[in-house]
Amino acid sequence: MSDTAKTVALHGGLLALLFALGFLLPAYHHGNLARIMVLASYAIGYNILFGYTGLLSLGHALFFAAGMYGMGLAVQYLGLSPGPALTAGLVAGAIVAGAVGLLALRTAGVAFMxxxxxxxxxxxxxxxxxxxxxxxxxxxxxxxxQRVLWGIDLSDPVHRYFAAFALFATCLAAVLWMVHRPFGKVLIAIRENEDRARMLGYDVFAYKLAAVILSGTISAAAGAAYGLLFGYVGATFASVQYSIFPLLWVLLGGAGTVLGPFIGTLFMFYLIDLSSGITTAYMLIAGVVLVLLTLFAPQGLAGELRKRIWRGLP
Structure with a gap:
């Protein structure tokens, strides 16, 4: 089987499984998986900048919150319906990402972080x-x-699940397409050797800026969707922890892999969920597991799959 066929089978199989689970899961896991798919979309956005371009950001909560508040304030104070409000969230995220990129990309390395x-x-x-x-x-x-989109009540668990699925599927397909296009390959080249990419004639600053804007816009889409689907907008989502979370999810799943953000988000979500049912010191359990994974799977779960089984995994 060719690498292209394997890629289509793997990613298409995951989407087919998630679609089927929307009809099969009990209510608790049904709601959890909807939340995981939205947060995994956020991690996909982060992975474009960190995993594919090699830029370590500790400020992605700004983009997630820009999308969430762009949508939420438009609904709450302007009376917009969810469709235009989601667009407002995307525009807010793109504008903020563009402004941050123009300024932050004047630095590099630790200074950028x-x-x-x-x-x-x-x-x-x-x-x-x-x-x-x-x-x-x-x-x-x-x-x-306020959460009825095109006649569909997004507060209904089934509608919410499939709306989250649609967002995740779109983000996954977009990034899978990107990594096979020249744009994605240039981002990887910048990650691997920025000086050589510049020497080959690529406008490194322009590509980095495009990566920041694309990453920020996808993160904003996830933030807007999270607020709309779960009906809450709050400052917690703009705090430092929501900049750290996508970094952890991507590292756990495998930076620079298309499936890594989903795997990392799923693993981390249920690790905390299950350990919190055992002890109040659940973060200690989570911390030990994270340390072990860092020691024995430094490239993340999908990264280890790429290393040991399928070197062509995108």
Missing amino acids: IVTLMFAQAGYLTVLYFGAFTRGDEGFVLQQA
């Missing part, structure tokens, strides 16, 4: 400062009537 973190903290403090509108840490709830 610190600058993105500072931008995210500024965004978080802005949300708190304008608490009269954003409701700060308390946040605000989107009512059921």
Whole structure:
């Protein structure tokens, strides 16, 4: 079987399985998997910048929150329906990502990481400062009537699941397409040897900026979808932990792999869920498992699959 056929079978098989599970899972896991697919879409956005371009960002919560608040405030205060509100969230994320990229990409390495973190903290403090509108840490709830898209009630668990599936499938297919196109290959070249990519005539800054904007827009789409599907918008999603989470998910699943973000998000979500049912010190269990994975699977779960079984895994 050719690599192309294997790729289609693997990724198409995952999407087919997720679609089928929408009809088979009990209510608890049904809701969990919907949440995981939205968060995995966020991790997919992060992976474009970190896994494929080699830029370590600690500020992606800014983009996730930009999408969430762009959508949420448009619904809450402008009275927009979910369709235009989702568009507002995407536009907000793209604009913020473009502005951050233009400034942060003037730095490199550790400085880039610190600058993105500072931008995210500024965004978080802005949300708190304008608490009269954003409701700060308390946040605000989107009512059921505000979550009806094209006649579909997204507060209904079945509709919510398949909306999350549609988002995840779109993000997965887009990134799979990207990595097989010249644009994706140039990003990988920049990750591997930026100086050589520049010497070959590529405008490295332009490609990096495009990667930041694409990554931020996908992250914003996940943030907007999360707020709409689960009916809550709050400052927690702009905090540092939501910049750390996608980094952990991508590292666990395998940076620079298409399936890595989903695998990492699924693994981390259920690791915390199951360990919290055993002890209140569940983060200790999670921490030990993460250390073991770092020691024995440093390339992440999908990365180990690529290393040991299928070297052509995208």
